[in-house]
Amino acid sequence: MELIISVVCGALLAASFYLLMRRNLLRFVIGLIILGNAVNLLIFAMGRLTRARPPVIPKGQKVLEGAYANPLPQALILTAIVISFGLLAFTLVLVYRNFAANQTIESDEVRGSEPSDTLDVYDETKRLPA
Amino acid sequence: MNTLLVLPIMVPAITGMAALLARNYPRVQRALSVLGATVMLGVGGALVYQVQSHGILAAQMGNWPAPFGITLVADHFSAALIAVSGFVGLAVAIYALAAIDETRERFGFHILFHLLLMGINGAFITGDIFNMYVWFEVLLIASFALLVLGNDREQLDGAVKYVGINLVSSASFLTAIGLLYGLTGTLNLADLSQSMQPVREAGLGPAIAMLFLIGFGIKAALFPLYYWLPASYHTPPAPIAAIFAGLLTKVGIYSLIRVFTLLFPNPGGYTQAVLLVVAGATMLLGVFGALVQRHILRLLAFLVISAMGYVVMGLGFFTTLGLAGAIFYVLQDVPVKTTLFLIGGLMERETGTTNLSKMGGLYQHRPLLATMFIVPAFSLAGFPPFPGFWGKLTLLQAGVAQEQWTLVAVALVVGLLTLLAVAQVWGRAFWRPKEGELTVLDALNTRILTNGPVVVLALALFVLGCYAEPVFSFARTAAAHLTDTGPYVQAVLGG
Numbered sequence: 001m002e003l004i005i006s007v008v009c010g011a012l013l014a015a016s017f018y019l020l021m022r023r024n025l026l027r028f029v030i031g032l033i034i035l036g037n038a039v040n041l042l043i044f045a046m047g048r049l050t051r052a053r054p055p056v057i058p059k060g061q062k063v064l065e066g067a068y069a070n071p072l073p074q075a076l077i078l079t080a081i082v083i084s085f086g087l088l089a090f091t092l093v094l095v096y097r098n099f100a101a102n103q104t105i106e107s108d109e110v111r112g113s114e115p116s117d118t119l120d121v122y123d124e125t126k127r128l129p130a
Numbered sequence: 131m132n133t134l135l136v137l138p139i140m141v142p143a144i145t146g147m148a149a150l151l152a153r154n155y156p157r158v159q160r161a162l163s164v165l166g167a168t169v170m171l172g173v174g175g176a177l178v179y180q181v182q183s184h185g186i187l188a189a190q191m192g193n194w195p196a197p198f199g200i201t202l203v204a205d206h207f208s209a210a211l212i213a214v215s216g217f218v219g220l221a222v223a224i225y226a227l228a229a230i231d232e233t234r235e236r237f238g239f240h241i242l243f244h245l246l247l248m249g250i251n252g253a254f255i256t257g258d259i260f261n262m263y264v265w266f267e268v269l270l271i272a273s274f275a276l277l278v279l280g281n282d283r284e285q286l287d288g289a290v291k292y293v294g295i296n297l298v299s300s301a302s303f304l305t306a307i308g309l310l311y312g313l314t315g316t317l318n319l320a321d322l323s324q325s326m327q328p329v330r331e332a333g334l335g336p337a338i339a340m341l342f343l344i345g346f347g348i349k350a351a352l353f354p355l356y357y358w359l360p361a362s363y364h365t366p367p368a369p370i371a372a373i374f375a376g377l378l379t380k381v382g383i384y385s386l387i388r389v390f391t392l393l394f395p396n397p398g399g400y401t402q403a404v405l406l407v408v409a410g411a412t413m414l415l416g417v418f419g420a421l422v423q424r425h426i427l428r429l430l431a432f433l434v435i436s437a438m439g440y441v442v443m444g445l446g447f448f449t450t451l452g453l454a455g456a457i458f459y460v461l462q463d464v465p466v467k468t469t470l471f472l473i474g475g476l477m478e479r480e481t482g483t484t485n486l487s488k489m490g491g492l493y494q495h496r497p498l499l500a501t502m503f504i505v506p507a508f509s510l511a512g513f514p515p516f517p518g519f520w521g522k523l524t525l526l527q528a529g530v531a532q533e534q535w536t537l538v539a540v541a542l543v544v545g546l547l548t549l550l551a552v553a554q555v556w557g558r559a560f561w562r563p564k565e566g567e568l569t570v571l572d573a574l575n576t577r578i579l580t581n582g583p584v585v586v587l588a589l590a591l592f593v594l595g596c597y598a599e600p601v602f603s604f605a606r607t608a609a610a611h612l613t614d615t616g617p618y619v620q621a622v623l624g625g
Contacts, residue, residue, distance in 0.1 A: 020298065028294060035301045042305060046312025073311065076260060080304060083267045087300075090274055091293055097278075098286045113288035113365050 005045040012038035025095045025105040032091065036084040040077045047073030134180060135189040135202040137173045138212050138251035141166060146244035156235055160227055163240040167216070167223040170247065174213030181209040182604070186611065186621035188257065196623045197321040203257035203622055206608035207457055210601075211254050211384060214461055217590070218376045218468040219247050221583035225472055226369040228572075228579035229479075234279050234367070242279070246272035246373065253381050257622055259307055260317045262385060266303065266349070270296055273378060276370050277362060288362030295348055295358040303345030306338050310393075313338075320622035323392040323615055330394070339394050339401050343386070343408075350382030352442060353411035356435045360419060363434070364427035364484070368475020371427060375434050376468035380460055383441050387456065391612040396448050405446035410537050413439030413544040420551040424486045426474045426559070433470070433510060433551065436544060437463050443541060444525050447532050453609035455524030458602055462509065462517035462594060469506040469587040473499065476580060477559055479572070486555060491564025498581060500560045505588040507556065509595065511549035516595040520602060 012034055019031030047070045055068045099105050145166025152158040180187060181204055191200040204212070223243065230239050249269025256262050274296075278289045311317055313334060314325040329335055344355070351359040359379075363371050394401060416436030423429035441463075444456025476499055481489045493500040509516035512523075522545060529538040572580070594601060611617055 025290065032294070032297050032301075035298070039301050039304050039308065043308035043311070046308050048312075073308075076308075076311070079260075079264065083264070084297075087267070087271060087274075087293075087297060090271065091297065094274075094278065094286065094289055094293060097281070098290050101281075101283045101286050107290075110287050110290065113284045113291070113361050 001049050001051075002045060005041060005049065009038055009041045009045065012041065023107050025098070025107055025110075028107070029088070029091055029095055033088060036080070036088070040080055043073050043077055043080070132187050132189045134173070134176060135187055135204055135255060138170070138177065138255055139248055141170050141173055142244040142248035142251065145169075146241045146248065149240045149244065150238070153236075153238070153241075156232070159235070159240045163223050163244065164220070164227070166244055167220040167247075170251075171213075171216035171220045174209075174216035177204055177209040178213045178604075180204075181206055186617055188621045197316050197318045200261050201257035201318060201320070201622050202255050203320075203618070204255055205611050205618055205621075206604060207384070207387070207612065208254045210457070210461055210604060210608065211380065211464075212251055214464045215247065215250055215254070215377050215380075218373070218465055218587070221465075221587050222369050222373045222376075222468065222472070225372070225580055225583045228576045229367060229369050229475060231280075231367075237279055239276070239279060239370075242272050242276045243370075243373070246276060248272075250377050250381055254384060257319050258317055259310065259319055259322065259389070263300070263303055263307060266300065266381070266385075269378070269381065270300070273374065277366050277374075279366070279370070282365065285365040288365035291358045292362040295355070299345050299348035299355075302341050302348075306341035306345060309334070309338050309341070318622065319388070319392050320615075320619040323395075323619060324623075326393050335394060335397070336399075336401050339390070339397060340404070342389050342393075343404070346382045346386040346389070347408070348382075350379050350386060350438050350442075351412075351435045352408050352438055353415055356412070356416070359435060360423075360428050360431040363431040364425060368427075368472055368478070372468045372471035372475070375431065375471045376464045379434060379438055380464055383438060383460060386442070387445050387453070387612065390445060391448075391453070392615055392618070395613070395615070402446060402448065405442060406534065406537055409439050409443035409446050410540045411439070412436070412442060414540060417544050417547040417551060421547060421554075425484050426477055426486055426489070426555065427471065427484060429486070429551065429555065430467075430470050430474050433548065434467055436548060437467070437510065439544070440522065440525055440541065443537060444528065446537075447528050447534070448613075449528055449532065450606070450609045450613045451524065451531060452528035453612050454602070454606045455521055455528055457608050457612075458524060458598075458605040459518070459521030461601065461605065462521055462591065465587050465591055466506040466509050466518065469502070469584060469591065470510070472580075472584050472587070473503050473506070476584065479580070481559070481564075486558045489559035489564075490562040493560040494563070498585070502581075502584050502588040503556070503560065505591050505595075507552040508549075509591055511552055512545045513549075514595075515592075517591055517598060517601075519595065520598045524602075 016031045016035035016038055019027045050067055050069045053068045055071045057064055102110055149159045149162050186205045189202045246269055249265050249272055252265035253262055274293055278285050313329045314322055316322055348355045363374055413436050416432050419432035420429050440459050441456045444452040478484050480496055509518035512518045526538055
């Protein structure tokens with residue numbers, strides 16, 4: 001089971017890195033979604049996999065005995081899912097707003113914040129104080 | 131339980147919520163914002179005093195005993211950073227009263243600003259690595275919203291880059307946490323530092339260390355992961371850029387120092403070599419970027435990157451002296467960067483352009499602004515008697531003690547180039563006569579609100595430079611607690 005989850009996790013990471021390196025911003029966002037899921041799966045697998053052993057104390061006993069599922073990684077994943085859900089909603093709206101403002105989702109063509117003017121040395125020297 | 135430790139999180143949270151409730155009353159919102167920032171400065175001061183007199187403080191949330199619940203810890207390093215962020219937070223909150231337009235205020239500037247401070251303080255004070263991740267996300271979402279507030283085309287483009295790379299950084303951080311938890315079964319930083327030995331011996335240490343380095347390195351804008359910073363920091367209005375430049379990269383560097391000193395003390399070999407190379411390259415490429423920029427805020431953004439290199443250099447030595455230099459450098463760099471960005475905003479306001487080639491005449495027409503610029507600029511270049519000099523001196527001493535000659539040489543050259551970069555700003559924007567007229571002077575109360583915080587910040591820096599001993603000995607104690615983690619672990623776990 002661990003082996004399958006590890007392979008799936010690796011495949012998801014590879015797919016997400018491929019998408020993150022695309023120039024299309026929408027693909028980049030999909031890459032982020034897959035990346036988040038791959039990391040969550042990794043945390044889940046790192047918490048050891050157990051089947052059908054819920055961490056519930058049976059009636060009449062005080063402590064859990066034997067092997068049982070670790071609830072903490074699931075709590076961590078739940079937190080991470082909620083956070084990444086909020087952030088991704090924001091990112092999607094941002095990419096959409098950026099598309100509305102620039103009419104493009106190609107990251108190469110989005111240069112609103114990068115200056116287009118390069119140094120013009122000649123002009124500079126002409127204006128330096130004597 | 132020590133209530134004081136909860137206040138750095140609760141005060142901005144309550145201020146933000148109260149400001150949200152008062153969203154239809156801008157004047158009330160403004161008063162609340164300044165009041166909340168003032169209280170925060172008081173809390174920071176009290177925290178420093180308590181840590182100074184009682185040593186490291188820890189509080190267990192919900193009274194869950196240490197490794198199981200969330201612990202808040204204030205040691206010297208985090209207390210000092212919370213106090214400094216309270217200081218610059220107040221200065222920026224006052225500056226913002228005049229520099230943030232009504233539209234941005236109506237869309238929640240004051241609310242987001244305090245939520246950002248909450249996230250920053252939370253990251254500084256937590257003693258739990260997963261909790262640190264959560265605070266990072268809190269400050270990230272607040273900073274995302276602040277960055278796009280106003281919806282300019284330029285801002286949206288800067289935000290796409292900032293948001294994208296920061297989400298990747300969070301994923302790297304989260305992966306490292308997941309691996310650590312799987313290998314040690316704990317998330318408490320103090321407990322982790324006790325149980326890391328087998329992981330380091332199993333050879334997994336460097337892999338996890340590199341994941342942390344990528345995660346925090348993106349946030350701290352270290353080589354080669356800094357390209358997002360000069361692409362985004364110049365787009366929002368000056369107060370927002372100032373708080374970003376002053377504090378956000380410092381949160382990254384704080385976490386880097388915290389995690390490396392607790393979990394990977396004296397890594398040696400590969401990890402240390404990577405840190406030292408990253409430090410040198412960050413310093414050098416940051417200042418190279420600054421030298422060719424003509425946009426004042428982009429130039430300052432590159433100088434933010436360069437300064438981060440010095441701090442990583444101090445960490446990379448893994449000696450008490452190096453860490454003391456790094457901590458002192460961070461503490462003075464927060465107000466330096468905030469002041470520089472606030473002044474950059476004023477320069478843009480006064481001349482009506484961001485292009486240095488078109489600026490001029492500021493020395494003649496705005497002598498106060500020119501005088502205030504000297505303090506942070508020459509502190510950045512490492513001139514005595516400004517505080518940057520003491521930070522760099524200590525870092526260089528640590529480098530000489532470690533016989534890291536190449537890095538010491540790089541740091542000296544970068545100091546010289548930084549001087550060249552700020553001297554260019556000085557020559558072009560301040561000394562050169564202006565062709566044509568400056569824009570008309572703002573109304574007097576606007577000028578007090580914008581110049582006042584800058585003057586106070588610059589004076590504080592000047593005093594710190596002339597009388598650095600108390601802060602420096604504080605930094606030394608902080609560094610001693612980072613190299614000898616015994617007191618930290620004892621404060622958290624007891625016994």
